[in-house]
Amino acid sequence: xxxxxxxxxxxxxxxxxxxxxxxxxSPKPKSSYDVIVxxxxxxxxxxxxxxxKNHGITNVGVFEKGWLGGGNTGRNTTIIRSNYLQEExxxxxxxxxxxxxNLSQDLNYNIMFSPRGVMMLCxxxxxxxxxKRTAHANRLHGVKTELVGPHRVKDIVPIININGPRFPVLGxxxxxxxxxxxxxxxxxxxxxxxxxxxxxxxEKCAVTAVIKDKNGVSGxxxxxxxxKTKKLCIVVAGxxxxxxxxxxxxxxxxxxxxxxxxxxxxxxxxxxxxxANTVHGYMSQSDKGELVIGGGADGYxxxxxxxxxxxxxxxxTALIETFPIISRLKNLxxxxxxxxxxxDRSPIISKTPVEGxxxxxxxxxxxxxxxxxxxxxxxxxxxxxxxxxxxxPFSLSRFKEGRMIDESVAAAVAH
Amino acid sequence: MxxxxxxxxKFIADETELSPGGEAHITRESGSSSDKKFxxxxxxxKNPRGVHFERWLHQFGCGKWFIAARCTFTMEVFGTYSAxxxxxxxxxxRKIKSRRPEWEGFLK
Numbered sequence: 001x002x003x004x005x006x007x008x009x010x011x012x013x014x015x016x017x018x019x020x021x022x023x024x025x026s027p028k029p030k031s032s033y034d035v036i037v038x039x040x041x042x043x044x045x046x047x048x049x050x051x052x053k054n055h056g057i058t059n060v061g062v063f064e065k066g067w068l069g070g071g072n073t074g075r076n077t078t079i080i081r082s083n084y085l086q087e088e089x090x091x092x093x094x095x096x097x098x099x100x101x102n103l104s105q106d107l108n109y110n111i112m113f114s115p116r117g118v119m120m121l122c123x124x125x126x127x128x129x130x131x132k133r134t135a136h137a138n139r140l141h142g143v144k145t146e147l148v149g150p151h152r153v154k155d156i157v158p159i160i161n162i163n164g165p166r167f168p169v170l171g172x173x174x175x176x177x178x179x180x181x182x183x184x185x186x187x188x189x190x191x192x193x194x195x196x197x198x199x200x201x202x203e204k205c206a207v208t209a210v211i212k213d214k215n216g217v218s219g220x221x222x223x224x225x226x227x228k229t230k231k232l233c234i235v236v237a238g239x240x241x242x243x244x245x246x247x248x249x250x251x252x253x254x255x256x257x258x259x260x261x262x263x264x265x266x267x268x269x270x271x272x273x274x275x276a277n278t279v280h281g282y283m284s285q286s287d288k289g290e291l292v293i294g295g296g297a298d299g300y301x302x303x304x305x306x307x308x309x310x311x312x313x314x315x316x317t318a319l320i321e322t323f324p325i326i327s328r329l330k331n332l333x334x335x336x337x338x339x340x341x342x343x344d345r346s347p348i349i350s351k352t353p354v355e356g357x358x359x360x361x362x363x364x365x366x367x368x369x370x371x372x373x374x375x376x377x378x379x380x381x382x383x384x385x386x387x388x389x390x391x392x393p394f395s396l397s398r399f400k401e402g403r404m405i406d407e408s409v410a411a412a413v414a415h
Numbered sequence: 416m417x418x419x420x421x422x423x424x425k426f427i428a429d430e431t432e433l434s435p436g437g438e439a440h441i442t443r444e445s446g447s448s449s450d451k452k453f454x455x456x457x458x459x460x461k462n463p464r465g466v467h468f469e470r471w472l473h474q475f476g477c478g479k480w481f482i483a484a485r486c487t488f489t490m491e492v493f494g495t496y497s498a499x500x501x502x503x504x505x506x507x508x509r510k511i512k513s514r515r516p517e518w519e520g521f522l523k
Contacts, residue, residue, distance in 0.1 A: 241462035252458035254437070255487075300435035303464045303488045309416060310431050343458060400454040 001196040003108050023109075023188055024068075024195040029202050032228035033061040035382055036220055037235055038207050038243060040064035041073040042183075043360055043367065044235035045190035046375020047382070048199045049107075054376070055383035058198035061229075063222060065206040069187030072237050075305075075337035076368040077260050077282060077294035079273050081118040081178035083145045085134050088393035088405050089346060090141040095390060096373025100181060103372060109189030111181045112287070117272035118178030119156060121322070123167035124278055131173040145175045159269050159325045166321060167278055180273060180284055186371055210246040216355025217247075233358045233382050238303065238338025240361035249353045251361065252399050253340045258297040258365050259307035259315075261334035265289030269325065279318030283326075290332060293319060297339065297365055307336035339365050343399070345408035349377050349391040358382050359396070417485075422495045424477035436470030438462075439482045440502065440521075464488050466511055466518050468503060471495075484511060 002008060002021055012019055035051060037044045040062045051057040080100055082093035104110050122128040135147040150162045153172045162169035191201055202224070209221035210232065219228040234243045238255040265288050275282040282294045295315030298308050312334055320327045342348060342362040347370070349360050360378045363370060377390035393405060417430040437460075444456040461467070467487045472480050480498035484507055485491065493514065494507045503521050512518060 239464065241460075242464055245463075250455070250459035250461065252460065254460055254462050255464075298435075300469060301438075301462060301467055301487045302490075304490060308430060399458045400450065 034059040039236040042371035049194040050379035052197035072337040099372035107189035115179040120173040257302040257307035257336040262290040263329040344404040346405035350396040423479040
């Protein structure tokens with residue numbers, strides 16, 4: 001792989017950009033792999049990359065039904081933060097956030113990480129109390145956040161209306177090193193770096209069945225024939241239930257549609273991410289100037305990647321109250337992604353009842369921020385590494401054992 | 416927007432009038448069940464991409480529960496029936512089968 005640098009940029013500028021290589025190859029699948037990863041989204045590609053980089057397992061095939069990064073990786077609102085309540089969560093999300101800090105250098109691919117700060121608003125007394133608790137928990141876990149008052153919120157986000165009337169801003173949980181990144185670039189960067197280490201990425205090739213023998217997984221049926229493997233890692237977000245069904249077990253996961261929308265582009269008005277959890281909306285401004293707005297999830301199982309219209313209305317209504325300036329903006333486009341929700345709103349990174357099958361799912365409405373940490377932890381698990389501390393708390397058995405990592409109550413909202 | 420005919424009051428209700436209540440026909444295990452059965456009842460879900468049976472509450476209408484058969488991928492509603500039903504009615508199952516020949520049928 002030719003490295004991207006200021007010199008390569010200069011060289012290509014001098015020769016009509018004819019020397020750029022493909023960022024990743026489109027190989028024919030081999031007849032067997034040491035590890036097969038199903039799903040070439042951020043989490044799957046990061047898993048493949050860290051398997052190769054950290055554990056030396058390079059005979060890895062990543063199979064993708066659609067195109068690379070075309071699922072939730074390309075559909076989220078690109079927010080990166082680690083201000084969670086529980087110790088297990090902050091460990092993996094903060095690992096992830098800290099990996100994001102140097103990811104562009106690590107992958108030699110500009111993922112445009114922008115630590116512009118994340119402000120979580122407190123708009124009720126209860127939320128203020130909960131965020132105070134989260135701020136203390138964050139301090140104990142070494143995550144840098146602070147609870148700020150309404151006037152500091154107004155200083156940081158001048159376009160905000162802090163006076164209500166329905167939900168006045170009482171304060172905010174401010175994480176200065178949270179922010180955003182270019183979501184497609186994260187998938188592309190991991191794909192390019194993984195390919196360079198010898199990983200095969202096979203797009204437009206669905207896994208249609210899982211083959212098992214008495215020792216567990218022995219291979220998969222795909223659109224391009226049967227592929228042998230002893231280790232299968234399922235990283236398919238909303239479609240986890242389908243793959244689990246192929247393996248012959250059920251998951252504590254329900255798939256629902258989560259929506260996002262962007263406004264027409266305007267001049268810079270907001271330079272951080274604002275999350276208003278009580279009224280269910282979050283907003284940041286993209287480099288193009290569009291306001292990127294995330295909204296609520298549907299309450300019922302859904303695989304349509306669309307979502308219900310009334311949720312758009314609810315989100316926009318709520319945000320207009322908080323940001324009156326946006327009331328005349330046009331909606332440029334709206335879309336949905338299928339997110340896999342667990343009961344405690346924490347992910348699953350785990351072995352499964354089928355020997356040799358691993359699963360990484362349940363990131364729900366907040367998977368993008370976790371991509372590097374999740375890939376790191378899943379690679380440790382699949383490679384059977386010495387340390388698996390990041391993944392261990394998120395095992396499937398936690399449900400049976402009543403060992404929930406309850407972020408659902410902590411955030412009081414989908415997150 | 417989803418529309419269901421409430422089998423209790425016969426009103427054709429919009430999605431905004433209803434509350435989703437999750438997968439239907441789950442056997443409620445008791446304290447004397449095995450750990451495996453009990454945790455399966457509490458947590459494990461079918462979550463199919465296709466035909467699904469689910470509970471809905473006609474919250475801003477008659478206030479009663481019912482069960483709907485719906486395709487989670489196309490959003491087609493096959494029919495609704497009373498919540499006081501242990502299994503989906505045969506006529507409805509035949510209708511779904513004719514609409515979705517590849518469907519494996521209703522499984523517990």
